[in-house]
Amino acid sequence: MNEKKLAFGYTVSKDRQIDFDEASLELYNKVCAAEPSIRLCISCGTCAATCSAAKFSDFSLRKLILQVRRGITKGLQAEVSKCMLCGKCQLACPRGVSTRALIMQINMNLQKTGK
Amino acid sequence: MTFDLFVIPFFGGLIFLLVVLFIKYSRWIALIDRSGRRKIGYGLFSLQIFPATWEVFLESLLHRRMWKQNKLLGYMHMSFAFGWLLLILLGNLESRIYSGGHLNPPYYPIFLKFFVHDKRVLPFELNTLPGFFRFIMDFVLLYILSGLVLAFFKRIHSRWFGMKNTSRHNRFDQWAITCLWLIFPLRLLAESLTASIYGGGGFLTNSVGDTLAMILPAAVTPGMAYVAWWAYSSALGIFFITLPWSRYMHIPTEVVMIYLKHFGVKSGKHLNSFSEIEMRACPKCGVCIDVCQMKDAGAVGSTPAYFVRSLRMKEGNSLLNNNCMLCGRCKEVCPVQIDLLDLRIASRNLENQSIDKPFSYLPADVPDSKGINVLYFAGCMGHLTPSVKKAMVSIMDAANVKYKFLDQDGSVCCGRPLMMAGMFEAARSLMEKNRQAIHASGARILVTSCPICYKIFNEEYKLFGVEVLHHSQYLLRLVEAGSLWINHSGLSVVYHDPCELGRGSEVYKEPRKLLKRVAKLIPIEQERENALCCGGSIGDLALNQDQRNIIRDAALDVLLEPKPDFLVTACPLCKKTFSSAGTAKVIDIAELVAQQLEKADNLIEETVEESIL
Numbered sequence: 001m002n003e004k005k006l007a008f009g010y011t012v013s014k015d016r017q018i019d020f021d022e023a024s025l026e027l028y029n030k031v032c033a034a035e036p037s038i039r040l041c042i043s044c045g046t047c048a049a050t051c052s053a054a055k056f057s058d059f060s061l062r063k064l065i066l067q068v069r070r071g072i073t074k075g076l077q078a079e080v081s082k083c084m085l086c087g088k089c090q091l092a093c094p095r096g097v098s099t100r101a102l103i104m105q106i107n108m109n110l111q112k113t114g115k
Numbered sequence: 116m117t118f119d120l121f122v123i124p125f126f127g128g129l130i131f132l133l134v135v136l137f138i139k140y141s142r143w144i145a146l147i148d149r150s151g152r153r154k155i156g157y158g159l160f161s162l163q164i165f166p167a168t169w170e171v172f173l174e175s176l177l178h179r180r181m182w183k184q185n186k187l188l189g190y191m192h193m194s195f196a197f198g199w200l201l202l203i204l205l206g207n208l209e210s211r212i213y214s215g216g217h218l219n220p221p222y223y224p225i226f227l228k229f230f231v232h233d234k235r236v237l238p239f240e241l242n243t244l245p246g247f248f249r250f251i252m253d254f255v256l257l258y259i260l261s262g263l264v265l266a267f268f269k270r271i272h273s274r275w276f277g278m279k280n281t282s283r284h285n286r287f288d289q290w291a292i293t294c295l296w297l298i299f300p301l302r303l304l305a306e307s308l309t310a311s312i313y314g315g316g317g318f319l320t321n322s323v324g325d326t327l328a329m330i331l332p333a334a335v336t337p338g339m340a341y342v343a344w345w346a347y348s349s350a351l352g353i354f355f356i357t358l359p360w361s362r363y364m365h366i367p368t369e370v371v372m373i374y375l376k377h378f379g380v381k382s383g384k385h386l387n388s389f390s391e392i393e394m395r396a397c398p399k400c401g402v403c404i405d406v407c408q409m410k411d412a413g414a415v416g417s418t419p420a421y422f423v424r425s426l427r428m429k430e431g432n433s434l435l436n437n438n439c440m441l442c443g444r445c446k447e448v449c450p451v452q453i454d455l456l457d458l459r460i461a462s463r464n465l466e467n468q469s470i471d472k473p474f475s476y477l478p479a480d481v482p483d484s485k486g487i488n489v490l491y492f493a494g495c496m497g498h499l500t501p502s503v504k505k506a507m508v509s510i511m512d513a514a515n516v517k518y519k520f521l522d523q524d525g526s527v528c529c530g531r532p533l534m535m536a537g538m539f540e541a542a543r544s545l546m547e548k549n550r551q552a553i554h555a556s557g558a559r560i561l562v563t564s565c566p567i568c569y570k571i572f573n574e575e576y577k578l579f580g581v582e583v584l585h586h587s588q589y590l591l592r593l594v595e596a597g598s599l600w601i602n603h604s605g606l607s608v609v610y611h612d613p614c615e616l617g618r619g620s621e622v623y624k625e626p627r628k629l630l631k632r633v634a635k636l637i638p639i640e641q642e643r644e645n646a647l648c649c650g651g652s653i654g655d656l657a658l659n660q661d662q663r664n665i666i667r668d669a670a671l672d673v674l675l676e677p678k679p680d681f682l683v684t685a686c687p688l689c690k691k692t693f694s695s696a697g698t699a700k701v702i703d704i705a706e707l708v709a710q711q712l713e714k715a716d717n718l719i720e721e722t723v724e725e726s727i728l
């Protein structure tokens with residue numbers, strides 16, 4: 001009731017907490033088993049910086065890997081489909097993550113679960 | 116007497132084999148699509164039948180490509196294939212002398228010496244027909260046995276045959292090879308024992324027979340001879356029965372494949388019935404294993420011979436499908452000329468075709484740029500190595516080319532990586548985007564720095580009216596036309612053939628011609644068709660970074676062996692990969708040319724610095 005009066009132009013940020021009891025790490029575990037190099041990722045963002053697809057969209061492999069690690073699978077399929085598989089990220093990655101194999105694994109596992 | 120119980124294993128096995136082969140081939144040929152079947156129908160009555168038959172003779176019988184690989188290997192295969200055929204043909208002719216030219220049951224010539232005892236003593240004289248046959252049949256048998264001795268030594272020490280590796284056998288292979296090895300010694304034994312009793316042998320069977328007669332008591336020789344005939348017939352029978360499921364299925368299948376290829380039937384991008392024939396034409400000889408760099412990375416299981424086996428057994432092994440750099444070294448050496456790259460891509464397609472990639476985010480507008488002659492496309496990899504695109508820009512400026520840098524603000528990928536991953540539909544939507552931009556420009560020439568892009572622009576885009584050139588070709592053209600003046604640097608260089616440009620697009624000449632104008636080109640051991648892959652290939656979807664580094668370092672060992680001033684390549688991806696080792700000064704051919712432009716500025720330091728990045 002008093003909301004209108006109290007609107008100073010500020011809002012409460014969306015809750016960014018991740019509840020690991022609810023997060024499903026099923027996808028991460030599967031991807032991890034097939035492509036263990038996902039563990040090497042330090043989320044530095046070099047991949048996203050060099051990405052060809054990112055020139056035209058908001059695609060970010062760094063974000064994608066974070067989402068998979070945290071069990072957020074909603075909207076992931078649409079996100080991963082933006083990758084053109086050109087392989088620049090793989091050459092740029094300072095940790096030697098097999099990024100293309102990773103993308104394929106995420107793709108295939110999402111395909112199987114139909115998410 | 117023209118029948119004995121012992122012929123049953125041979126005769127039964129032969130009929131079984133023929134029935135199985137007939138069923139298998141007719142099913143595969145029936146499953147070939149309509150246009151393919153029409154090609155076969157037309158081809159059977161065309162002149163193509165002659166070159167096809169000639170190739171069957173050269174490859175399936177004489178094994179010409181095996182000879183090229185290694186002389187001993189070639190001799191071994193030829194003795195089995197050609198020798199056996201001669202034995203059958205000559206045996207048939209010989210049997211006609213005794214049967215009066217009538218039609219005989221098929222086993223009659225094979226076991227002729229059992230049925231006919233020509234007791235005449237014929238000194239070797241070519242003018243008596245039976246004498247001639249006695250000699251020639253023994254000679255051919257000896258010829259095959261010499262191949263068998265080689266096969267035996269190949270098992271002990273395959274390196275004498277130029278092979279470091281050979282494939283593992285499955286159960287059917289083991290049965291088949293055991294029988295194959297026994298067939299000819301048993302024939303010798305059976306014929307020799309028979310000759311020692313009844314006479315009528317040639318120089319080989321007579322002398323072996325006489326020796327045996329000296330050792331053995333006369334009472335047991337007839338019994339032993341009969342057992343030997345049984346064993347000979349059984350070995351043939353078991354070989355025939357196991358053949359369709361063993362590696363020896365390649366013997367009849369290669370013949371079928373050669374004819375179909377000559378008629379214009381292809382497997383192409385999808386696994387089809389012709390691919391089934393190709394898979395069975397693979398003898399698992401292991402020549403591909405030797406050249407495959409996957410072996411260096413500890414992935415022998417992913418080499419083509421095992422991949423084809425997995426495909427044949429319909430295992431659907433996605434690791435095997437994905438773990439290949441598509442460098443094409445195997446395809447160059449395959450004695451059966453199976454299109455191993457197409458098979459690999461087609462099997463990936465089976466797995467990945469349903470992955471949807473709409474790429475709806477790509478800009479809809481097409482850049483308008485009328486009035487230019489040349490389009491330059493750096494490609495994703497070109498952008499990853501900025502020194503290459505900078506060099507190209509400076510060269511084209513120096514040559515006053517009216518060009519447009521198509522992907523200056525970021526590339527839409529050419530689609531080749533998706534193609535190689537078997538995602539054809541996704542690749543096509545990228546291709547369509549690029550095609551529109553290329554055609555809208557009105558340019559007549561499309562120059563690309565990346566061999567990966569070059570291959571797909573050239574082969575798949577169907578850019579009518581636009582000539583696609585790799586930058587090494589274009590620069591050579593500029594130099595030869597006198598638009599570009601370059602100095603000789605005096606540097607000694609080794610040239611690395613990128614897979615997609617060399618084996619993939621058969622561009623070997625132009626980069627070398629261009630290089631010779633700016634530097635001293637040192638020839639190396641493995642180049643052109645035999646060039647090594649840098650290990651950075653985007654064809655592979657399974658190698659980890661450590662494995663890639665092993666492949667890279669092994670390739671560098673070969674390339675740097677003559678200690679050149681620079682390692683020159685024509686592919687940004689190869690450059691990036693080789694540079695990451697930190698052991699070599701790697702430079703792109705365009706950078707080298709840019710350095711040697713007359714009145715060249717300070718590009719040299721800049722590019723060398725970058726190659727270390």
